[in-house]
Amino acid sequence: MPRRSAGVVSYLPPLSRAWIVALFVGGSCGAAVGQDLPDPGRPDPGAGQAVAVGAFNAAPGGACFQCHGQDGEGDAAAAFPRLSGQSYGYLVKSLKDYASGARQNEIMSPIAEALSEQEMRDVSAYYAGLEAEVAPLQPAADAEALQYGAALAAIGSAELGIQGCLNCHGPDGAGLGHTYPYLAGQHATYTEAQLRAWQEGTRTGDPLGIMAEIAVRMTEREIAAVAAYYARLPPYTDGTAEEPGQ
Ligand code: HEC
Ligand code: HEC
Numbered sequence: 001m002p003r004r005s006a007g008v009v010s011y012l013p014p015l016s017r018a019w020i021v022a023l024f025v026g027g028s029c030g031a032a033v034g035q036d037l038p039d040p041g042r043p044d045p046g047a048g049q050a051v052a053v054g055a056f057n058a059a060p061g062g063a064c065f066q067c068h069g070q071d072g073e074g075d076a077a078a079a080f081p082r083l084s085g086q087s088y089g090y091l092v093k094s095l096k097d098y099a100s101g102a103r104q105n106e107i108m109s110p111i112a113e114a115l116s117e118q119e120m121r122d123v124s125a126y127y128a129g130l131e132a133e134v135a136p137l138q139p140a141a142d143a144e145a146l147q148y149g150a151a152l153a154a155i156g157s158a159e160l161g162i163q164g165c166l167n168c169h170g171p172d173g174a175g176l177g178h179t180y181p182y183l184a185g186q187h188a189t190y191t192e193a194q195l196r197a198w199q200e201g202t203r204t205g206d207p208l209g210i211m212a213e214i215a216v217r218m219t220e221r222e223i224a225a226v227a228a229y230y231a232r233l234p235p236y237t238d239g240t241a242e243e244p245g246q
Contacts (some may be wrong), residue, residue: 041121043088048126051119061111064123073133076231079189084130085235089178091124097205104202132185132235139188141228149229152222160217165226168210173230185235191227 052072054063061067064083068074072084083091097103098112099120115123141149151157154171156164165173168180175182183191198215199202206212218226 016112024155033046043121043125044234045122045125045129048119048124050120051115051123052126061107064111067107068127069133073125074131074187074190076138076189077189077192079187080131081190082186082235085126085132086128086181087178088124088128090175090181091119091127093178093205094124095124096121097203101203102203102205103197105197134185134234139228139231139233140233141225145225146229148221149225149227152226156224160222162214162217162222166229173233183230184233186230188227188231190225191230192223193219195223 050066052068054065067070067078067080068083069080072082074080074082094103095112095115098105098108099115101109103109112120152162153165153169156162165183168176169183170176170180173182173184175184194203194211195215195218198206198212199218201212204212215223
């Protein structure tokens with residue numbers, strides 16, 4: 001599978017034989033399907049690429065790449081998040097959260113509801129394996145805001161009772177394991193929207209409620225500063241994040 005998308009649209013891996021056999025057999029004799037299906041838990045990034053370009057199951061709102069970009073780089077102006085190099089486990093969880101209603105979003109909820117569990121795994125493995133494209137420096141932010149954002153990221157704010165983001169999101173905002181997503185290189189518009197979603201209670205999938213607790217202590221000043229700070233850090237992931245499935 002190519003790491004870069006130069007060919008995301010023009011290059012599609014052929015359907016694996018196992019899939020074709022499984023689909024064919026599945027249509028004629030359900031009892032035999034089990035033998036030919038690939039391990040249902042094992043993610044297949046090649047099949048995930050087909051999901052991303054809408055080859056299998058055109059999502060209700062369009063194919064993933066139409067919003068999330070050909071390299072999974074997202075779109076700052078529209079607040080479509082970068083997905084490239086994000087951790088596999090976190091991406092799967094996010095899709096499940098949209099499907100279950102733990103994350104409510106009028107665009108992503110119906111899209112996630114239309115995906116099977118296997119498609120969620122496949123498409124997550126595909127995006128987790130893409131290298132993060134460096135975005136142009138954005139958004140424009142004044143030095144004071146960036147400095148404040150950097151301080152929030154590193155040490156938080158004793159006054160507001162917020163701990164430093166790096167405690168969980170890692171040095172340089174690179175993310176940690178499958179639980180803590182990267183923030184570095186993520187579009188500020190999207191990061192801001194998430195912090196507001198926790199404030200408003202439309203994002204609740206975080207089992208310990210950590211992010212909601214942090215977000216409600218932030219004002220628009222903190223939200224804008226920390227989002228601008230992280231957006232301007234280079235995406236840290238190199239596409240070699242943990243093996244899917246761990
Ligand atoms: C019409 C535009 C659109 C399409 C098509 C689309 N998305 Fe999204 N996606 C969004 C928006 C907008 C958000 C942010 C929603 C929010 O604020 O929670 C998002 C968020 C996400 C997230 C959460 C990322 C994070 O860091 O938490 C994932 C994962 C995701 N999309 C995967 C997909 C996949 C997989 C597909 C295709 C099956 C897809 N999206 C198709 C617009 C789109
Ligand atoms: C104690 C641990 C912890 C700390 C500290 C923390 N976070 Fe988080 N953060 C999490 C967890 C866990 C998630 C994933 C939540 C989920 O799966 O719904 C998360 C998710 C996020 C996301 C969503 C990313 C995405 O792609 O959708 C943003 C934005 C975020 N955190 C911002 C921050 C900021 C800004 C700070 C510092 C002010 C911070 N976090 C501090 C634990 C933490």
